[in-house]
Amino acid sequence: MPTLDNQVALVTGGGRGxxxxxxxxxxxxxxxxxxxxxxxxxAEQTAGDVRDLGRSCSVVELDVTNEDQAAAAIAKVVAEHGxxxxxxxxxxxxxxxxxxxxxxxxxxxxxxxxxxxGIWIMSRAVVDQFRTAGGGKIVNxxxxxxxxxxxxxxxxxxxxxxAISVTQSLASDLGALNINVNAVCPGLLWTDMWRQxxxxxxxxxxxxxVDRRKFFESFLESxxxxxxxxxxEDIGMAVAFLASxxxxxxxxxxxxxxxxxxxx
Numbered sequence: 001m002p003t004l005d006n007q008v009a010l011v012t013g014g015g016r017g018x019x020x021x022x023x024x025x026x027x028x029x030x031x032x033x034x035x036x037x038x039x040x041x042x043a044e045q046t047a048g049d050v051r052d053l054g055r056s057c058s059v060v061e062l063d064v065t066n067e068d069q070a071a072a073a074i075a076k077v078v079a080e081h082g083x084x085x086x087x088x089x090x091x092x093x094x095x096x097x098x099x100x101x102x103x104x105x106x107x108x109x110x111x112x113x114x115x116x117x118g119i120w121i122m123s124r125a126v127v128d129q130f131r132t133a134g135g136g137k138i139v140n141x142x143x144x145x146x147x148x149x150x151x152x153x154x155x156x157x158x159x160x161x162x163a164i165s166v167t168q169s170l171a172s173d174l175g176a177l178n179i180n181v182n183a184v185c186p187g188l189l190w191t192d193m194w195r196q197x198x199x200x201x202x203x204x205x206x207x208x209x210v211d212r213r214k215f216f217e218s219f220l221e222s223x224x225x226x227x228x229x230x231x232x233e234d235i236g237m238a239v240a241f242l243a244s245x246x247x248x249x250x251x252x253x254x255x256x257x258x259x260x261x262x263x264x
Contacts, residue, residue, distance in 0.1 A: 003245070004086075006030060007031045007032070007085040007243075008033075008034065008077065008081040008085050009032075009034070009084075010034040010073070010087050010088065010126075011026070011036065011088040011090055012037070012090050012122060013036075013090045013092065014036065014043065014046060014088075015039050015040075015046050016039070016191075017193065018141060018191060018232045018236075019090045019091070021233045022090055022141075022239045024053070025236025025237050026088075026243065028240075029240045031055065031086070031243075032055050032081055033055060033057040033058075034059075035057065035058070036060050036062030036064070037059070037091075060073045064114060064118030064119075064121060064122055065117060065118055065121065067121055070125040074129055084129055084133070084136070085133070085136055086136065087122060087123065087137070088138075088139045088239055088243070089119045089122050090141040091114055092114060093115065093193075094111070094193050095111055098153055098197060099152045100152060103155050111155045111159035112159055115159035115160060116159045116162040116163055119166055123138055123166075123170055126138070127174065127177070127179070130178075130179050135177065135178030135180075136179050137180050137242065138174075138180070139182055139183070140181070140182070140183040141183070141186065142254055143163075144185045144186070144187050144256055144258050145157045145160045146160030147262045163183060164183055164185070167182065167183040180242070180250065180251040182252070184235055184242065184254075184255050185255065185262070186230060186235050187256065187259055188216065188258065189229060189230050189231060189232060189235070197215075198216060223261050224259040225260035228259060229259075230259060234257050238255055
């Protein structure tokens with residue numbers, strides 16, 4: 001029996017990459033979906049795939065750094081679907097530069113605004129709805145990069161560490177309202193974000209160079225005990241569990257889905 005039968009989940013940044021994997025896994029588990037995204041073309045394409053699975057799916061234009069859009073998105077989802085049971089804060093960025101002093105203040109600002117402040121804005125926007133409904137689930141997509149600092153990505157790592165911290169704070173604040181707040185920390189996935197990193201680290205953005213996955217596969221071989229990359233579907237299955245009643249007594253936790261790269 002599907003674990004999310006007839007529930008409704010809003011996934012930010014759900015049109016592609018990890019977000020798409022989350023959306024499809026939630027739909028497989030019986031949920032109806034709302035995709036909040038600034039990229040409406042990809043969101044509509046993913047929405048079509050959800051409908052092919054027999055679930056309803058709406059798309060709402062959403063910049064998670066904008067409080068008015070956050071509130072409007074929550075209201076629209078409830079109006080169209082009649083309820084909202086889970087919020088998945090997946091939207092994320094890595095900035096335009098990597099590598100120590102090459103990181104610009106604009107990169108810090110982008111990571112802070114989307115990866116951390118966006119979680120806070122969306123979570124605050126959904127509280128009244130969850131209070132009225134008698135509870136709800138919030139799942140934040142952090143990263144194993146937030147578990148410890150590392151070279152070249154100080155801005156991104158810090159924002160993801162903040163995402164884990166704000167998850168714990170929200171769990172403490174919202175537990176009395178029967179709102180569970182947890183995080184999933186993805187490991188190594190070949191997504192558009194990693195393609196961007198491959199180009200920046202290698203210093204050559206040409207598709208034929210990036211597609212060799214040189215740095216991605218080197219890191220995987222050296223650091224992953226299970227010796228295999230993770231997929232958006234892997235992250236989606238973890239999110240589906242945390243969004244379900246099977247996780248009703250789990251809150252304030254950050255679950256690594258990384259093949260053992262980071263053990264804690």
